[in-house]
Amino acid sequence: MKKVLTIISLVTLLASCDSTTKKTSNMENQKNQTDSSTSPVDTTPKVTGIGGIFFFSDNPKETKEWYAKNLGVEINDWGSSSFESRNVDRPDEINSLQWKPFKKGDDYFSPSKKDFMINYRVQNIEGLVNKLKENGVTILDSIAAYDYGKFVHIMDAEGNKIELWEPAD
Incomplete structure (x- = not known):
């Protein structure tokens, strides 16, 4: 039982690391898209x-x-x-x-x-x-x-x- 709990803990830890990596990667992609796009300049009087x-x-x-x-x-x-x-x-x-x-x-x-x-x-x-x-x-x-x-x-x-x-x- 102890080994099963250890394996479950490791799998959960690895899954959360992978999820964090994906979230970070997605956030970086969104940031790069925002930074590279030029927003229109407001010229409203x-x-x-x-x-x-x-x-x-x-x-x-x-x-x-x-x-x-x-x-x-x-x-x-x-x-x-x-x-x-x-x-x-x-x-x-x-x-x-x-x-x-x-x-x-x-x-x-x-x-x-x-x-x-x-x-x-x-x-x-x-x-x-x-x-x-x-x-x-x-x-x-x-x-x-x-x-x-x-x-x-x-x-x-x-x-x-x-x-x-x-x-x-």
């Missing part, structure tokens, strides 16, 4: 994230100093702070969010009467502008291209000026 938060301040210099001293916010050469994060769907992609106080009344927010402006990161800015025009959205300027991306400004339904940014990378 849309917002993909927040690119910046800008707000009015009575004294931007003091505001920046307060945030640096109390919250450790580092201010860069452009007078803003950049926060980086990874894209969950594309982990190699690093996105940055700009934060900057502007002097109260700065005309950069015009024609909005609000004390803030949000910058949205977008893909296919040209397609998005066409879609917005078709939907009757007020486009404030033409798309401007820089080394770090393309920008355009719009007004939302509440009268908020919105900055759309398609990063260069």
Whole structure:
């Protein structure tokens, strides 16, 4: 009886090893098929994230100093702070969010009467502008291209000026 149990144990062990090998082999084949196939690139005109938060301040210099001293916010050469994060769907992609106080009344927010402006990161800015025009959205300027991306400004339904940014990378 002891020999029978030993043989059954060995057969069970060998069967499970063979099953594990097959599962591993199947998983590797699926991975190789996934890696070798090229998934289509999404070019749908849309917002993909927040690119910046800008707000009015009575004294931007003091505001920046307060945030640096109390919250450790580092201010860069452009007078803003950049926060980086990874894209969950594309982990190699690093996105940055700009934060900057502007002097109260700065005309950069015009024609909005609000004390803030949000910058949205977008893909296919040209397609998005066409879609917005078709939907009757007020486009404030033409798309401007820089080394770090393309920008355009719009007004939302509440009268908020919105900055759309398609990063260069």
